[in-house]
Amino acid sequence: MSTTPPPSTTAPASGASSRALERHPRPLGGDPARNLRPLVSLSELILNNRTAESHQLAVKRKPDWLRAKVPGGEGYKKTKSNIATNRLHTVCEEAACPNLGECWARGVATIMILGDTCTRACGFCNVKTGKPPVTDWDEPERVAESLRGLGLRYVVITSVDRDDLPDGGAGIWAETIRRVKDACPDMKLEVLVGDFKGNQGDIDTVIDAGADVVAHNLETVRRCHPAVRPSARYERTMEVLRRIKERGAVAKTGIMVGIGERDDEVIELFDDLVAMTSDHTGPRDPRDPSRGDPCDIITIGQYLQPTRNHLPIDRWVHPDRFAQFETMGKAAGIKVVFSGPLVRSSYLADKQFDGLTLPGDA
Numbered sequence: 002m003s004t005t006p007p008p009s010t011t012a013p014a015s016g017a018s019s020r021a022l023e024r025h026p027r028p029l030g031g032d033p034a035r036n037l038r039p040l041v042s043l044s045e046l047i048l049n050n051r052t053a054e055s056h057q058l059a060v061k062r063k064p065d066w067l068r069a070k071v072p073g074g075e076g077y078k079k080t081k082s083n084i085a086t087n088r089l090h091t092v093c094e095e096a097a098c099p100n101l102g103e104c105w106a107r108g109v110a111t112i113m114i115l116g117d118t119c120t121r122a123c124g125f126c127n128v129k130t131g132k133p134p135v136t137d138w139d140e141p142e143r144v145a146e147s148l149r150g151l152g153l154r155y156v157v158i159t160s161v162d163r164d165d166l167p168d169g170g171a172g173i174w175a176e177t178i179r180r181v182k183d184a185c186p187d188m189k190l191e192v193l194v195g196d197f198k199g200n201q202g203d204i205d206t207v208i209d210a211g212a213d214v215v216a217h218n219l220e221t222v223r224r225c226h227p228a229v230r231p232s233a234r235y236e237r238t239m240e241v242l243r244r245i246k247e248r249g250a251v252a253k254t255g256i257m258v259g260i261g262e263r264d265d266e267v268i269e270l271f272d273d274l275v276a277m278t279s280d281h282t283g284p285r286d287p288r289d290p291s292r293g294d295p296c297d298i299i300t301i302g303q304y305l306q307p308t309r310n311h312l313p314i315d316r317w318v319h320p321d322r323f324a325q326f327e328t329m330g331k332a333a334g335i336k337v338v339f340s341g342p343l344v345r346s347s348y349l350a351d352k353q354f355d356g357l358t359l360p361g362d363a
């Protein structure tokens with residue numbers, strides 16, 4: 002018997018639940034199919050990568066190592082209150098990030114600009130997709146004023162992809178960076194940006210605005226790009242990272258594992274990252290002056306399927322494997338490799354940044 006109430010009897014959802022339903026509408030009361038074993042592996046169909054160890058979220062509980070800490074403590078309360086008072090829009094809350102307690106306790110948060118509607122539809126991402134509403138040209142000033150005096154040590158600002166705008170949102174990005182740096186001179190600012198469809202002028206506009214770290218995520222290995230990031234290109238992402246380094250900024254990228262890749266492809270990605278992002282005439286690599294300085298930071302974390310409408314989990318990667326990825330990434334020449342089941346691009350971003358200047362502290 003179905004326990005799902007008819008639509009007319011359901012209470013109106015509010016806040017985070019209404020936003021979740023807007024993105025992926027399904028009956029309240031749960032997904033009636035969630036206990037059914039999938040007949041086929043979507044990973045197998047899309048990625049041709051099924052192994053005997055493949056896992057499906059629908060039939061497997063999360064392993065113990067994916068349990069996050071319960072939010073609490075003075076630092077967490079202060080950040081929570083500041084964000085609520087200033088009505089900032091955070092990815093931490095929108096994505097129900099499991100690290101919220103730990104990051105907010107350290108005064109680290111991720112803010113999203115350029116609206117809440119993305120023009121792309123990646124198979125792993127829970128952000129709403131569609132035609133964005135009217136662009137808010139006052140946003141840079143509003144974000145800067147909201148952050149002024151909050152006492153955050155480090156902030157990450159990210160955005161949806163805005164392929165509908167002639168400059169991909171580069172102008173608003175640059176203005177936001179300048180105003181935030183002006184309003185909060187003691188706070189470190191990291192920006193996590195899109196690829197601006199490879200338009201070098203737009204990419205330069207953002208890089209040159211002066212953020213402390215410019216991040217652009219690879220998300221997955223080369224072979225999985227068509228299924229995971231159909232609107233992006235592996236080489237184009239590498240080119241954005243190369244350009245960041247060529248212009249002398251700190252570059253950072255991130256990938257998820259457990260979405261269909263193999264371990265050897267992750268190692269190949271490390272080698273590609275160093276080779277492709279050091280191929281420039283900008284600042285030299287202090288450890289090997291014969292080449293340009295490569296991408297500085299990579300984060301590696303377990304993919305978690307946001308809803309049944311998203312790509313399935315292919316495997317749970319063991320913490321020991323994450324530790325091996327860290328060793329191998331550093332051996333390949335990446336300065337900071339932040340690798341662990343709960344690691345996200347912005348997870349303890351201040352500590353990742355500190356790792357650049359405090360070797361061994363990453």
Ligand code: SF4
Pocket residue numbers: 092093094098099100101102104105109110111157345346347348349
């Ligand atoms: S990992 Fe990023 S999104 Fe998650 S709580 Fe930390 S800052 Fe927010």
